[in-house]
Amino acid sequence: DTGVSQDPRHKITKRGQNVTFRCDPISEHNRLYWYRQTLGQGPEFLTYFQNEAQLEKSRLLSDRFSAERPKGSFSTLEIQRTEQGDSAMYLCASSFATNEKLFFGSGTQLSVL
Amino acid sequence: TQLLEQSPQFLSIQEGENLTVYCNSSSVFSSLQWYRQEPGEGPVLLVTVVTGGEVKKLKRLTFQFGDARKDSSLHITAAQPGDTGLYLCAGDQAGANNLFFGTGTRLTVIP
Numbered sequence: 001d002t003g004v005s006q007d008p009r010h011k012i013t014k015r016g017q018n019v020t021f022r023c024d025p026i027s028e029h030n031r032l033y034w035y036r037q038t039l040g041q042g043p044e045f046l047t048y049f050q051n052e053a054q055l056e057k058s059r060l061l062s063d064r065f066s067a068e069r070p071k072g073s074f075s076t077l078e079i080q081r082t083e084q085g086d087s088a089m090y091l092c093a094s095s096f097a098t099n100e101k102l103f104f105g106s107g108t109q110l111s112v113l
Numbered sequence: 114t115q116l117l118e119q120s121p122q123f124l125s126i127q128e129g130e131n132l133t134v135y136c137n138s139s140s141v142f143s144s145l146q147w148y149r150q151e152p153g154e155g156p157v158l159l160v161t162v163v164t165g166g167e168v169k170k171l172k173r174l175t176f177q178f179g180d181a182r183k184d185s186s187l188h189i190t191a192a193q194p195g196d197t198g199l200y201l202c203a204g205d206q207a208g209a210n211n212l213f214f215g216t217g218t219r220l221t222v223i224p
Contacts, residue, residue: 004155033211042117042201042214043156056210091155101146102212104155 002026004105006092012111013082020078021108025094032075033102034067035091043091049075082112116140117204117215125221129191134218136185136202143205145178145185146212150199192222 005024013019025032030051035043046065048056051072060066064082069075079086089109093102117138126132136145144163148156160169162178162185169176173196175188185202199219203212 035214040122040217040219042119042203042217045211045213048210059211093155101158101161102156104157106154109153 004092004094004103006090006105006108008108009106010109010111012113014113015084016081018078018080019082019110020076021090021092021110023075023077023092023105025073025075025092026103027073029094029096029103030072031095031097032069033093033095034075034077035093036061037089037091037107038087046077079110082110084112086110087112116213117202119200119202119215119218121218122216123219123221125223126192128194128222128224132189132192132220134187134189134200134220136187136215138183138204140204140206141182143182143207145182145205146203147176147185147187148201148203148214150201150217156199156201189220192220194222194224196220197222 007022011019032049034046036046037043045059047060047067049069052069064080067077089107091104091107093104095102117136120135144161146161147159149159150156160176165180165182167178173190177186199217201217202215
């Protein structure tokens with residue numbers, strides 16, 4: 001299967017801990033997006049990469065959130081000092097071109113206790 | 114605030130019935146996409162509409178983009194239990210690097 005993969009699928013952590021999620025996009029795609037989805041809502045855009053360049057990060061929810069894509073392939077999303085309000089599904093998507101068809105991963109479900 | 118509002122938020126119908134889901138905004142979009150999402154999975158693209166007034170059909174699903182490119186609808190004919198899921202519209206604004214997703218419509222089709 002060569003779709004978008006995310007790891008882990010589920011993460012339970014205690015408030016104040018740091019967490020890191022990984023996304024492996026479809027290999028031919030140079031654009032990678034991170035979204036957050038809370039229960040009953042649509043995905044909310046967080047940040048976007050074209051190759052290794054992070055072209056949009058103003059919508060990251062706070063300075064506790066950071067993302068990297070060091071070699072233009074896989075990406076990581078880190079949340080420092082997690083809070084209960086960070087509990088959500090974190091979705092990664094990739095595409096060939098900006099706002100063309102997005103291929104989503106299955107997401108990482110984060111629960112902060 | 115959400116750029117795209119979807120209605121209804123929840124819809125539960127019997128198998129074989131028809132339904133329409135709406136996606137509305139005060140903003141103009143270059144294109145609009147519809148996705149379906151199942152529990153525990155990411156959204157999957159169903160269709161993209163680009164031209165104002167455009168109608169696209171995908172088997173029993175009919176998608177329409179408003180003339181002013183501010184709204185869209187999804188009509189399902191003779192709904193099946195397999196149509197159950199969260200339907201999301203997503204708009205692309207010129208110059209934006211991301212899609213704006215709607216609030217979603219959760220559809221349940223009862224056998």
